[in-house]
Amino acid sequence: MPSYRAPVEDTLFLLNDVLGFQNHANLAGFSEASPDVVEAVLGEGGKLADTVFAPVNRAGDLEGCTRNPDGSVTTPKGFKAAYDAYAQGGWMGLSVPEAYGGQGLPHTLNTAMQEFVSGANLALGMYPGLTQGAIAALLVHGTEEQKQTYIPNMVAGTWTGTMNLTEPHCGTDLGLLKTKAVPNGDGSYSLTGTKIFISAGEHDLSENIVHLVIARIEGAPAGTKGISLFVVPKFLVNQDGSLGERNGVACGSLEHKMGIHGNATCVMNYDGAKGWLVGEANRGLNAMFVMMNEARLAVGVQGLGQSEVAYQNAVAYAKDRVQGRALTGAKVPEKAADPIIVHPDVRRTLMGIRAFNEAARALVLWTALQSDIVHRSEDAKQRQAADDHMGLMTPVVKGVLTDRGFANAVEAQQMFGGHGYVEEWGMSQFVRDARIAMIYEGANGIQAMDLIGRKLPRDGGRAMMTFLGEVQTFIKDNNETEALKPFCTPLQAALNDLQGATMWFMQNAMAKPDNAGAGATDYMHLLGLVAMGYMWAKIAKAAAAKPGDARMEAKLVTGRFFMERMLPETSLRFARIKAGSDTTMALAAEAF
Template sequence: MPSYRAPVEDVLFLLNDVLGFHNRDNLPGFSDASPDVVEAVLSEGAKLAGNVLAPLNRVGDAEGCTRNADGSVTTPKGFKAGYDAFAEGGWMGLSVPEEFGGQGLPLTLSTAIQEFSSGANLALSMYPGLTQGAVAALLVHASEEQKAIYLPKMVAGTWTGTMNLTEPHCGTDLGLLKTKAVPNGDGSYSLTGTKIFISAGEHDLSENIVHLVIARIEGAPAGTKGISLFVVPKFLVNADGSVGERNAVSCGSIEHKMGIHGNSTCVMNYDGAKGWLVGEANRGLNAMFVMMNEARLAVGVQGLGQSEVAYQNAVAYAKDRLQGRALTGAKEPAKSADPIIVHPDVRRTLMTIRAFNESARALMLWTALQSDIAHRSPDAKERQAADDLLGLMTPVVKGVFTDRGFANAVEAQQMFGGHGYIEEWGMSQFVRDARIAMIYEGANGVQAMDLIGRKLPKDGGRAMMGFLGEVQTFIKDNAEDEALKGFAAPLQAGLNDLQAATMWLMQNAMAKPDNAGAGATDYMHLLGLVAMGYMWGRIAKAANAKKASGEGDLAAMEAKLVTGRFYMERMLPETALRLARIKTGSDATMALAADAF
């Protein structure tokens, strides 16, 4: 039976010693997040993840969701109780303003909790996760009346939320959507159309489901310029806020899919369903992008969560499984064989996953901190710099974390040999669940193109120049630190490769856009490698400081330094390979005619 333990100690180290979380007490919400409060929140979140959500993970995978004859959906056994525990604990509103029933704490803190819940039970965590994304969109774009109607119930978890974008004929290209909205004459609209792949579209966990739906108002311009966003509840809401009659929205079927079986992925039919415009007409994508950007960061966290839980179980197996002898001689001669963790290739695999997990967690929290600064700082210049970094890193967190999260789950499964292919060990589920994160909320190739085509040139490349400058400053400030010699020089080499790749694209992609398209994924991963290398530099600096002071778990600090050294020696040099690929351009990639494939 697989297990999961939330990495509370690592998160506390990152917040307290690496990222300077508590130096932000001047920002709203941070003063309430004292060290004691943060530790209590993380500890309680870990208990929820380990004791409540994780035991339901295999149940959800085995049972899946059932669509009943009346169109309702029954979730797996125990999911309702698990969801209720999440909602009743106040986790839904951890970083939502207090006026709507939230606790107003930093997003950085709720991001850590997202990792815990995603690692424990990805399918179940998606129900509250989608609600949190819908809440984020309504907070920014809904009218005061809409906020009053929907947000308190959604923050309490009494109602849940979804986002409805994809249609059978259009996914990424939302300009092709056909769902139409007709004004009813009373301020509401009648929506008709079909949406597919709608996660948590119908279920039995909450008394109402608030769908955020993009549609085209009759007579609206073609393409993305004519898209509007609507709030369409499953049950209409009475004047007193209670649930009223059923709306004309229903689940046509549940998709039979590779993983996340415990989450109901629905075909949703809107047959003249009553909805209300959110924000301005024909400006729906602006509102939906708030939710999509929140979701993209959350999906990146899902990739990390699956990588972490797969790693934990692979390590436990590698310490227990006896097979062969160490190349340097028997390590446990009293036993018939040594545990496989003595073998260098097993160590290489586990160290690769571990080095990714720890630096990705740091980058995840650092990115979430940029979001907090961008939304809470009173300093306009600081807000802009943070928003630049947030925009730049969003496709990296989504694309790199989920690519590597899936690859790491596969590598962790490999540690089990044939047992990894057998369902009872649970590794197959981690692989299958991790795979979707590379696809939804914008497939990773789309994330790479977003980075190259939008984020990189935005504002004259201001965000990338800011990031390059920050990393270069760190290297310069620590170049003479003997304890960081094994970190500063490799980071400089990786940064040089990133700068060279950026310059090459600037010189070769404008005249020939296919060069950008052919190198986009390599560039996204190159940036991710350097960003995580930068995190390792900061982690190593903090670990050395802890060792010098004699505070805390010194063995844990030494383990971090060794893991960081492994990243710098064995993983960061991949930047040179990525650069070489980018500089080959697109000629060979685009040379074959379509009918030659």
């Protein structure tokens, strides 16, 4: 039976000692988040994840969701009670403004909690995750009436939210969408169409479900410029806020998926369903993009969460399972064999996952902190810098953390030998669950294109220049410190690769955009490696300041492992980018 323990201590270390979380007391909600409050919040959150979410994870996988003949959907046993504990604990509104029933604490803390929840039970964590996404969209684009109608109920957890984008013939290319919205004349619209892959589209966890739906208003322009966003509640809401009649939206079927069985992935049929415009007509994609940065960050966090839980279980197995002897002689001669953690190839695997997890967690929290600055700072320049960072790092966090998170789950499963392949041990579930994060919320290839085609060139490359400058400054300031040389030297080499690749695109991709497309994924991973290398350098600096602390010494070793064995991948990525698109694009489609 797999287990999970939320990395509360490590998160606190990163916030307090590496990222300077406490230096932001000027931001709304941060002064309330004093060190003891943060410790208490994360401690409680971790406990909920460990003792309430994790124990029903395996059952959720086995049992899955069931669509009943009346179209209702039953979630796995135990999900409702766990969801209620989350809602009643006030977690849904942790960072939602108090005006709508939330606690107004930093989104950074909510992001940390998202990791705990995703690691403990990804399928269950998606229900509140989507609700928080819907809250975020309504907060920015909803009318005051819409906010008052929907958000407090969602914060209380009595209502949940969804995002309805994909249709059978369009996922990435939303310009092709067909769902129609016809004005009813009373300010409302009548929506008709089919949406697929709608996570949490129908279930029994909440009394009402608030669907955010993109559709084309009759007569609107074709393509992405004719897309509008609507709010479509499952049950209409009466003037007094009570639930009225059932709306014309229903779950037509559930998808049978590789993983996240506990989350209901629905085909949703809209049959003249009543909806209300959110934001401006034909500006629906812009409205969605607002919530996308945070949703994509949250999906990156899911990759990290699965990597962490897979790592923890692989470590436990590697300490317990005895098989063979250490190459340097028996370590536990009194047993028939040594625990497999003595074997260098097992160590290599565990160290690699661990070195990723710690850096990825730092990158996530750093980026979440920027999100807080974007939304809460009163300093326009600070907001702009934070927004630049968000734009640049969001596709990296989403794409790299889910690619590597999945790969790490696979490597952790490998530690178990044949037992890893047997469902009973739970490692297969981590792999199958982690797989979705590479796909939804924009498949990772799309993240790479977003990075190279949109985020990188924006404002003359300002965001990237700032990032390159920041890392370079760190190296200059620290490469004379003996303890930090093993970090600064490889980081400089990796930074040179990133600079070289960025320059290469400037010189070769303007006139030949296929060169950008063919190198996009490698560039996303290259940036991710440098960003994680930079996180390790910062962690090392904080750890080196606490000599004699065994946990900190372990961090220095783990960080050096990253610098020696993982960061050098930048030069391979750079080499691939420089290969350009010629051989990639040379074959006619028929030759495949």
